[in-house]
Amino acid sequence: MTGPFPFPPAATEEILGWTSRRIASGPDPKHGAQAHAALDPVLGGSITEAGLGAEAAFRLFTETIVPSTRPFGHPTSLSFVASAPSRAALSFDAALGAAGIFAGNWDGGAGAIHAENQAIRWLADLAGWGPSAGGVFVAGGTLGNLSALHAAREWKARQAPRPDRWAVLCSSEAHSSIKAVARVMDVEVIEVEADATGRMTAEAAAARLTSAVFAVVANGGATNCGAVDDIAGLAELAERHGFWLHVDGAYGGAALADPALREAFDGIARAQSLIVDPHKWLFAPYDSCALVYADAGHGAAAHGQQAVYLDTVDKTHWNPSDYALHLTRRARGLPLWFSLAVHGTAAYAAAIGRTREIAEALAEGIAATEGLELILGPQLTVILFRPLGMGEEAMVAWAEGHRRSGALLCLPTRWRGEMVFRLCVVNPETDPEEVLAVLRSLVR
Ligand SMILES: Cc1ncc(COP(=O)(O)O)c(C=O)c1O
Structure with a gap:
């Protein structure tokens, strides 16, 4: 190991091993942003004159950085426009x-x-x-x-x-x-x-x-x-x-x-x-x-x-x-x-078709649930709906609770000035029944 940046093959193996396990497992849905005050004691000062070494620096990544990020690639991530990279695409990346x-x-x-x-x-x-x-x-x-x-x-x-x-x-x-x-x-x-x-x-x-x-x-x-x-x-x-x-x-x-x-x-x-x-x-x-x-x-x-x-x-x-x-x-x-x-492109067509079916199943389930009002959709795979009689603060609290538990990322947006919930399906592995079970907690 010569040169200014010695890095043992075992360290490369460790990173590749983690990469491979992560691709197989996908993200942890309970992960999410942490406050500056929580991150700074760990990550602040991580650039040092002598360097931390491979093991310690990579541990910061796996134990602090990754857990403080949103698990957009998880099938229960239905806010914003999430992401659902195939294992082939992730491995190749x-x-x-x-x-x-x-x-x-x-x-x-x-x-x-x-x-x-x-x-x-x-x-x-x-x-x-x-x-x-x-x-x-x-x-x-x-x-x-x-x-x-x-x-x-x-x-x-x-x-x-x-x-x-x-x-x-x-x-x-x-x-x-x-x-x-x-x-x-x-x-x-x-x-x-x-x-x-x-x-x-x-x-x-x-x-x-x-x-x-x-x-x-x-x-x-x-x-x-x-x-x-x-x-x-x-x-x-x-x-x-x-x-x-x-x-x-x-x-x-x-x-x-x-x-x-x-x-x-x-x-x-x-x-x-x-x-x-x-x-x-x-x-x-x-x-x-x-x-x-x-x-x-x-x-x-x-x-x-x-x-x-x-x-x-x-x-x-x-x-x-x-x-x-x-x-x-x-x-x-x-x-x-x-x-x-x-x-192949047929698998792509099928996977996109599957997300459409999931969105349709979600919209049907919402429309059939007393106390939930389907407002719009699915248009492509976006659905807007609202729980009848629930105030804005309660909606935000409900969304935050389920985000934290990892059960569902479903955040509010506004439609014609009113707060509503929005779902956007891009993941063919989203289970509509699992999502609907969480949504029904809005009316219990
Ligand atoms: C319709 C549309 N256009 C443009 C953008 C911007 O794309 P990016 O976030 O990749 O810059 C977005 C992002 O959500 C989008 O949904």
């Missing part, structure tokens, strides 16, 4: 880290990039896009939306006079990242009131269109309520008015793979870009977002970095850094590729 691949350009990561592009192609096929489609995996939906909307504005600016201020139009149910991206891009957001189910119609969008609009963002699964906007109507509007149609499918884009849900996305073949987060509903670990352009050339026209030290990079091949706002990148699409390659 560990190997990917070890491979140390630079996937910013073809020179650095050709094989990895070519494989990632197979997964991108699968998504492009699901959207109904032709051979000019292509894209890249970025860190998350926020960066995917930013990169797509930047490409959209560049595209529009090549064909239209610059207005005083560009605008992006989206639903009142659009994800918060759209407003965040608009702030970064310094563009106005025209927010169109969604209908009673949370869906933006083309008619409502048309009424708010202005000549400054360079892009419309359609929800391909609104985070809070699961609604899919009128993509076909918006595509028609886009063709008539010459704006870019971007589909934010960070959560819901996975539904394209389920024949029973595909219809909700009719018209997507006429959109210009799509994002889908594999770490949400495509059974991949954090963090990744597939950003796909119907015509990858529009992505390349907007992105990419030039520098003299990069002049030697082979520009004749597919360089992921040309399609989004990034340069160095991990091949973060590869765990999805591996899991797809191992299991």
Whole structure:
């Protein structure tokens, strides 16, 4: 063991052993955030001049860091948009880290990039896009939306006079990242009131269109309520008015793979870009977002970095850094590729279909339970409901109690100003009967 960082093989074995056991067991549902005051006495000061050594440092990870994180990968995690990585994807992710691949350009990561592009192609096929489609995996939906909307504005600016201020139009149910991206891009957001189910119609969008609009963002699964906007109507509007149609499918884009849900996305073949987060509903670990352009050339026209030290990079091949706002990148699409390659797309369709059935069973069970009111859903796999006669404080306390016990992560949200409970199913191993048994404690 030479060099400045001696690390015995036994320590590597220990980490790999823990990794392997963790992949088999999944997360502990009782885990959750701890306060700074609890963490600091243990983790504060863990960077020392002499170093703690492998055993002590790794123990901090297994005994303090991991238990103080939310078990999103557990089947009882039904809040926010959780995550349900397949064991294939998780195992492979560990190997990917070890491979140390630079996937910013073809020179650095050709094989990895070519494989990632197979997964991108699968998504492009699901959207109904032709051979000019292509894209890249970025860190998350926020960066995917930013990169797509930047490409959209560049595209529009090549064909239209610059207005005083560009605008992006989206639903009142659009994800918060759209407003965040608009702030970064310094563009106005025209927010169109969604209908009673949370869906933006083309008619409502048309009424708010202005000549400054360079892009419309359609929800391909609104985070809070699961609604899919009128993509076909918006595509028609886009063709008539010459704006870019971007589909934010960070959560819901996975539904394209389920024949029973595909219809909700009719018209997507006429959109210009799509994002889908594999770490949400495509059974991949954090963090990744597939950003796909119907015509990858529009992505390349907007992105990419030039520098003299990069002049030697082979520009004749597919360089992921040309399609989004990034340069160095991990091949973060590869765990999805591996899991797809191992299991096949039919298994993916079946697993997504299973989550739909679980959401349907939950909605039916809620509707059939006296004292619970089903408010909306399932739309894709999101359900909103409320316990009749329960105050907000009691709802929060109930949610917190069950989160702590590990029985269920079901947190409140708001719908039309009122506090309601929200469930979002992305895990095909969620047991609807087990969840319903917990929900019935709301009315006992
Ligand atoms: C519809 C939608 N868009 C965008 C995002 C942002 O994605 P990320 O958290 O990966 O940045 C989310 C995250 O939940 C989302 O649900």
